[in-house]
Amino acid sequence: MKQVFFSSTLMWSAPLQDMAQVVRDHQLAGIEVWAQHFFYHQYDRNVYREYATKFQMKTFVHSCSWDLNLASLNEGIRQASVQEVIASLHLARDLEASEVTVHPGHMTMPFWPRTSVALFHQSLEQIAEASHVLAIPVSLEIMEKIPKEFVTSVEAMENAAGDLFDAFYYTLDTAHCDSTAEIRRILNEMPRLSKIHISNRQGPVYHTPLREGDYDFRKLLGVLYSRQLPLVVEGFDAGTGYTILHKNLDFLHEEEQHEYMDKKNLRSLTDRCYAV
Numbered sequence: 048m049k050q051v052f053f054s055s056t057l058m059w060s061a062p063l064q065d066m067a068q069v070v071r072d073h074q075l076a077g078i079e080v081w082a083q084h085f086f087y088h089q090y091d092r093n094v095y096r097e098y099a100t101k102f103q104m105k106t107f108v109h110s111c112s113w114d115l116n117l118a119s120l121n122e123g124i125r126q127a128s129v130q131e132v133i134a135s136l137h138l139a140r141d142l143e144a145s146e147v148t149v150h151p152g153h154m155t156m157p158f159w160p161r162t163s164v165a166l167f168h169q170s171l172e173q174i175a176e177a178s179h180v181l182a183i184p185v186s187l188e189i190m191e192k193i194p195k196e197f198v199t200s201v202e203a204m205e206n207a208a209g210d211l212f213d214a215f216y217y218t219l220d221t222a223h224c225d226s227t228a229e230i231r232r233i234l235n236e237m238p239r240l241s242k243i244h245i246s247n248r249q250g251p252v253y254h255t256p257l258r259e260g261d262y263d264f265r266k267l268l269g270v271l272y273s274r275q276l277p278l279v280v281e282g283f284d285a286g287t288g289y290t291i292l293h294k295n296l297d298f299l300h301e302e303e304q305h306e307y308m309d310k311k312n313l314r315s316l317t318d319r320c321y322a323v
Contacts, residue, residue, distance in 0.1 A: 049272055050076045051299060052107065052279040054244075055084050057292040059285045063090055067098035069289075073296050077105030079279045080142065082135035083113055092141045099143065106144040107242070107279065110135035117174075118152025118167035118197075120159070128152070129170050133177045136185070146184045146241060148218050149174065151198035151207060153190075160197050164207050167198075171207075175214040186216040186241045189233065191223040191253060199223070201237050216241035222248045222255075222281070227267055234274055242277040246295075254282045256294040268302055 055078055058066050066078055077099075085108075099106060115128035132149055139147045152170060154163040178185045189204055190196045198207050205212055216239045224230045234240070246253070247260025257264045257280070271278060280299075284291045 049303075050275070050277045052077050052079050052105070052277055053292060053295070054078075054109070054279055054281045055080045056283045057280065057295075058289050059084065059283065060287055061289065063095055063098055067102050067104060069292070069296075070104050071102045073300070076277060077107070079107040079109050079148065080138075080144070081109045082131075082138050083111045085138060086111070086134075092138070095142055105277075106139075106142050107146050107148060107277070108135055108139035108142065108144045109148040110150070112150040115150075116152050116155070117150075117170040118154065118163040120155040120162070120166065125152075125166060125170060129173050132170075132174055136174075136177050136181050136183045139183045140181050144183070146186050146216065147178075148186050148188055148242075150188055151190060151196075151204075153195040154197055155195075157195055163197055167207055168209055168211070171211050171215075175211055178214070184216055184241070185214075186218045188218040188220055188244070189223060189237075191220075192225065201233055204237075213239070215239070218242050218244060220244040220246075220281070221262065221267070221271075222246045222253045227262060230267070231270065234270070240274075240276060242279060243271055243274070244279045244281045245271065246281040256282065256291055256298070258294065258298045264298070265302060268299075 052075060055066060070077060098104065111131040115131055116124055117128045119125040119128065136147055152163065152167040154160060174185060187204065190199050192199045198204050204217065208215060217237055219233050219237065219240060221230055221244065245257065247255045247257050247262050247264065249255050249260045280295045282291045
């Protein structure tokens with residue numbers, strides 16, 4: 048399969064061996080390891096590296112983000128949030144990951160956008176320094192348009208990062224967009240785009256399986272693949288059957304097979320035309 052990864056949260060209850068087995072069995076590029084997932088289950092870093100080497104898995108790390116706020120008005124919460132991101136960077140270094148995904152902060156109160164931007168920028172200064180020291184690139188994610196989120200567009204990201212914009216890379220999340228037109232616009236306009244998180248959405252419900260939602264991923268996949276960026280299948284599943292992950296992988300394999308057959312039929316048609 049093309050450069051396809053899956054989020055470790057789709058296998059929340061799984062041992063590392065099962066995650067690695069999915070990568071191998073489905074010929075995936077690797078895993079985006081959620082740091083909070085790794086810390087919560089106390090997975091062994093050495094064991095992960097062994098599987099990564101054995102199965103030639105590439106790794107991204109998604110930094111801790113739950114219960115955190117890099118733009119919090121409460122300085123203790125903001126600093127704790129920064130330190131959790133830095134801990135995620137250390138995890139990425141230990142796992143030999145190529146990049147860490149970071150969620151921007153959100154407004155403590157919805158009528159304080161300028162204050163929130165200033166506080167978030169202070170956090171970015173610390174994160175940029177840690178990224179440089181540890182030699183681990185950071186990719187900031189554009190967020191969904193819900194109350195208190197303020198980094199929800201290309202323009203908002205540029206404004207929030209300010210003079211640090213070139214210190215980071217950026218992640219597009221399809222479920223955070225309100226239309227396929229917005230997805231295409233970000234693809235065309237966002238500089239330093241490093242990867243794409245893929246999942247569907249049903250109205251206000253985010254990160255549904257690719258086949259189930261407002262977007263026709265049969266049409267959208269070709270657009271996403273054309274950018275030749277890593278695609279990370281996202282979602283959450285605390286069960287032991289990993290149903291959502293397998294729904295997504297089945298869909299991607301089907302579309303890959305359709306693409307193969309379309310190309311095969313086109314070659315056959317071309318050959319017949321030249322033979323006439």
